[in-house]
Amino acid sequence: MFLQIEFESDIPIYQQIKNQIIRGIALGELKLGEDLPSVRQLASDIGINFHTVNKVYNQLKQEGWVVIHRKSGVMINPDLNVYNNKQYIESLDELLKFTTAEAYLRGVTKEKFIELIEENYNKYF
Amino acid sequence: MFLQIEFESDIPIYQQIKNQIIRGIALGELKLGEDLPSVRQLASDIGINFHTVNKVYNQLKQEGWVVIHRKSGVMINPDLNVYNNKQYIESLDELLKFTTAEAYLRGVTKEKFIELIEENYNKYF
Amino acid sequence: MFLQIEFESDIPIYQQIKNQIIRGIALGELKLGEDLPSVRQLASDIGINFHTVNKVYNQLKQEGWVVIHRKSGVMINPDLNVYNNKQYIESLDELLKFTTAEAYLRGVTKEKFIELIEENYNKYF
Amino acid sequence: MFLQIEFESDIPIYQQIKNQIIRGIALGELKLGEDLPSVRQLASDIGINFHTVNKVYNQLKQEGWVVIHRKSGVMINPDLNVYNNKQYIESLDELLKFTTAEAYLRGVTKEKFIELIEENYNKYF
DNA sequence: GTGGTCTAGACCACG
DNA sequence: GTGGTCTAGACCACA
Known part of the structure; x- marks a missing residue:
């Protein structure tokens, strides 16, 4: 598994896992359609409690990223059809408001910022 | 004061204030060089504990956004000269990794994302 | 066989089968008086473990929906004469308490709800 | 608090609480806008672990029934504006398919069933 | 074997 | 005080 957890981070472990899966x-x-490791397997791989992984999987299920198949x-x-709903766009816009403001004041130019976005998008399939 | 606090948000109040000031x-x-309201004044305006405002001001000072004079x-x-240090760029890039990934999967195109960035940057002086 | 199983449903497979048979x-x-497929036949048709089908048939027998002959x-x-006992009515009423409450709050009017009931009942022989 | 938990029930405790709150x-x-008891308070009132209540509140929040106010x-x-979305109507219809079928075969007439619905709806404000 | 539920207790962030 | 996170371990339902 390709997960890389930073235990010192102030981002909760379950959130790090969610982020990396997405x-x-x-x-x-x-x-x-690819299988993810079982709750207990992944927990043991990362070296954390299985409840933490369980929380991740449940949230991912609720948000539509994964399904829990009764057999496998x-x-x-x-x-996968995670809707680009109004709520999401609003929260993204809210996040960008503050992120861009700080970046701007810290000297990250618009061009540099856009470059970062493009670098990321170009990696997606 | 132009602050708008969402008490039901997932974002801590002190963080909301910091974001909006920046x-x-x-x-x-x-x-x-503009004066900010006193700790007690701002706390009373928003209707929150003054310890919360105190925390905000101290963090803003620590990061170089404000200066605190005992008297004034x-x-x-x-x-203002908050440095665009390596650490900041790294954390920004880390944030964008996950933000762009989710946005992409939710159907926000690269062009749309960049448009959001530009709209924000164009408002800055 | 007309059975349609959703392996990603929250409802257990054995319950889905029971529901559809009833x-x-x-x-x-x-x-x-109509014959049902054998345990192994049905299990193989659906692609599930035959223990699951076994469980279904046993429960259906226990509740009086089917009879099991060793040979045939x-x-x-x-x-068929499954009694409308007090216990059943109580459990139905309990279920409807919460189902109607949520439906109501989600904007399903009484008339709409009754319409759904009638549509179903009108299909029964 | 008006909650009544059946510890012997096969319905999970957290689900019973959700049902009764809705x-x-x-x-x-x-x-x-009414306050609910704190996680630990309600847990102690009912005599269960606070994690169970926590799960309830989180699910209710996710589904839009409650908000978590940072102060209170x-x-x-x-x-409250819990959307009557397509998914909900579908799941309700699915539930009613099997509920009405069994009720019908157990001798609950259409009229009786509708009477149960009306009794419930008439209690709602 | 899988995930789901519940308990118990610890520590932390926030206000 | 509030909720949020994480750990640990138990028991159960399902397939």
């Missing part, structure tokens, strides 16, 4: 999908490292455990949702 | 500077709504209170740092 | 009887798709296999109870 | 809103026993804890969403 990014894994975008990068194509995780294929649609958890897999990336083969019909 | 954005206020970027937008030019807060001029360099808090003002936006007239020599 | 509904099949109500719709007249399964006649009283399982058939819909020709003298 | 019904409490529909009945008007819980007003919009958890309250019924004052702007």
Whole structure:
């Protein structure tokens, strides 16, 4: 598994895992329909408690990223269709408001910022 | 004061205040050298504990956004020069990794994302 | 066989099968006295473990929906007479308490709800 | 608090609490904007672990029934607006398919069933 | 074997 | 005081 957890980070472990799984999908490292390790397996791989992984999987399920198949455990949702709803766009815009403001004041130019975005987007399949 | 606090947000109140002050500077709504309300004044305006405001001001000072004079209170740092250090760029890039991945999967195109960035940057002085 | 299993549903597979068999009887798709496939046959058709089918048949027998003959296999109870006992009515009422409450708050009017009931009942023989 | 938990039930405790809170809103026993007991308070009142209550509140928050106010804890969403989305109607219809089928075969007439619905709806504000 | 539920207790962030 | 996170270990339902 490609997960890399920073235990010292102030980002909760479960959030780090969520982030990396979602990014894994975008990068194509995780294929649609691909199985994820079992709750206890992943927990043991990372060296954390299985409840933490359970929380991740449940949130991912609730948000539509994965499905829990009764026979084969958890897999990336083969019909991934996470809606770009109004709420999401609003929260993204809110986040960018403050992120760009700080970046601007810290001397990150618009061009540099856009370059960072493009570098990321160009990696997605 | 132009602060707008969402008490039901997931973002801590002190963080909301910090965000809005920094954005206020970027937008030019807060001029360099401009006085900020006193801790107790601001706390009372927003209806929160003054310890929370205290925390905000101390963090802003620590990061170089404001200066605190014992007598004249808090003002936006007239020599604002918060450095675009390696650590900041790294954390920004880390944030964008996950933000762009989710946005991409939710159907926000690169062009749309960049448009959001430009809209924000164009408001800064 | 007309069974349609959703492996990603929150409802256990054995419950899905039970539900569909009972509904099949109500719709007249399964006649009283009609033979059901053998445990192994049905398990293989659906692609599940035969223990699961076994569980279904045993529960259906226990509740009086089917009869099991050692030789001729399982058939819909020709003298179907599952009693509308007090316990059942109570559990139905309990279920409707919460179902109607949520439906109401989600904007499903009484008329709409009743319409859904009637649509279903009108299909039964 | 008006909660009544059946520890012997096969319905999980957290689900029972959710059900009763939602019904409490529909009945008007819980007003919009009303505070709910704190996680630990409610847990102690019912005599269960606070994690169980925590799970309830988090799910209710996720589904929009309550908001978590940073100052005053958890309250019924004052702007309650839980959307009657396609997914919900589908799941309701699915539930009614099997519920009505069994009720019908157990001798509950359409009229009786509708009477049960009306009795419930007439209690809602 | 899988995930789901519940308990218990610890520590932390926030206000 | 509030909720949020993480650990640990138990028991259960399902397939």
